[in-house]
Amino acid sequence: MTEPAAAPTSDDATGAPSGRRRGPVASFLRETAIVLVSALVLSWLVKTFLAQAFFIPSASMHDTLLEGDRVLVNKLAPGPFDVHRGDIVVFADPGGWLDQQAAPRTNVVQDALIAVGLVPQQSEDHLIKRVIGLPGDTVASAGGGSPVTVNDEPLDESAYLAPSVGPSQRAFEAVVPPDSIWVMGDNRPQSADSRAHQGDPGGGAVPIADVVGVAFVTAWPLDRFGMLRNPGEVFEDVPAP
Numbered sequence: 001m002t003e004p005a006a007a008p009t010s011d012d013a014t015g016a017p018s019g020r021r022r023g024p025v026a027s028f029l030r031e032t033a034i035v036l037v038s039a040l041v042l043s044w045l046v047k048t049f050l051a052q053a054f055f056i057p058s059a060s061m062h063d064t065l066l067e068g069d070r071v072l073v074n075k076l077a078p079g080p081f082d083v084h085r086g087d088i089v090v091f092a093d094p095g096g097w098l099d100q101q102a103a104p105r106t107n108v109v110q111d112a113l114i115a116v117g118l119v120p121q122q123s124e125d126h127l128i129k130r131v132i133g134l135p136g137d138t139v140a141s142a143g144g145g146s147p148v149t150v151n152d153e154p155l156d157e158s159a160y161l162a163p164s165v166g167p168s169q170r171a172f173e174a175v176v177p178p179d180s181i182w183v184m185g186d187n188r189p190q191s192a193d194s195r196a197h198q199g200d201p202g203g204g205a206v207p208i209a210d211v212v213g214v215a216f217v218t219a220w221p222l223d224r225f226g227m228l229r230n231p232g233e234v235f236e237d238v239p240a241p
Contacts, residue, residue, distance in 0.1 A: 051075060052212065053219065054090050054126065060185035060193070061128060062162045064088070064228070070220035071128070071228065073213035083181060083208065085150070085235040087131045088215040088228055091183070091206050097127060097197060128215065129193050130160065133182030133205075136175070136241035139194075143171030148184070150238045159231045162187040170195050180205035 056069040065071065065088075073090050077083055133139040133150055140149050145166025147154040157167055165188055172195045176182045182205055185191025194204035215228050 054128065054212075054215070056128065058190070060187055060191035061088070061130075062187040062190070064130075064160055064186045065128065065215075065218065066224070068221070069218050069224060071215040072217045072219050074216050075213040077214045078208050078211055081214075083131055083134075083211060083214060084230060084232070085131055085134060085238065086230040086232060088128060089131055089181070089183065090126050090128045090212045090215060092210045092212065093125050093127065094197075094200070094202065094206050094210055096200055097192065098125065126212065127183075129183035129185050129191070131181050132184050132194075133174075133176040134241075135178050135180060135208075137182065137238075138173065138175050138241065139182045140173035141168035141171060143169055145169060150235070151241050153238045155234055155238075157234060159234055160186050165189060168195065172198065174198060174203055174205070176205050177202060179208050181208060181211070182206075 052073050052075060053070050054073055056065045056067060056071065059067060071088075071090075074081075077087070083089060132148060132155075137150050138152070141147065146168070148157065148167045149155065155167070161167065168184075168188055174182065174194070180202060182194045184193045184195065194206070197204040217228060218224050218226050
């Protein structure tokens with residue numbers, strides 16, 4: 001005789017297959033955890049490869065950038081894209097530029113949020129300046145507020161210099177080494193930039209390898225939101241080195 005097929009087991013009166021169903025609370029928590037982890041991973045990927053936020057701690061870039069501003073930095077330059085004269089760049093301390101600056105204290109939570117890119121990078125080991133010279137350029141000034149010249153071409157920097165600030169009270173002249181850039185702050189009297197480090201290795205120039213990226217937007221506070229555009233017209237008459 002043929003035995004009758006076994007009746008399907010069920011865990012309720014409707015005949016639904018056996019097994020524990022996930023409750024609505026558990027499902028919500030699981031979906032929320034997936035969203036949060038995905039957001040953190042995406043934020044980390046963006047911070048690592050595309051863009052990163054930085055906090056402005058000093059007055060060296062007035063009035064372009066003020067203390068407390070947060071800027072977003074394009075990490076594709078240098079890299080797939082080049083760094084140009086006039087760009088505002090964030091770079092790691094080449095050595096000795098920030099020895100006297102106290103590092104702000106952070107806790108474990110802040111460190112974790114910085115690591116994944118949800119909080120701006122503290123600037124205790126980074127600087128932000130404007131690129132004035134590229135590899136091979138001769139950058140100079142006679143001092144006393146006279147113009148900065150690049151390859152003997154005087155610059156009109158009024159588009160970005162702080163009001164009532166001259167191009168350079170300090171006299172200097174330097175040839176930018178290969179794979180390096182010459183940087184200066186927009187608030188020249190308050191900026192310990194390449195001019196102040198000519199006695200350091202590299203003669204004050206910053207290795208391009210130390211550049212994190214090019215700042216392209218002031219993101220915070222909201223009343224200062226705006227694009228940081230390259231003033232290309234300032235450098236358009238500069239000849240090749």
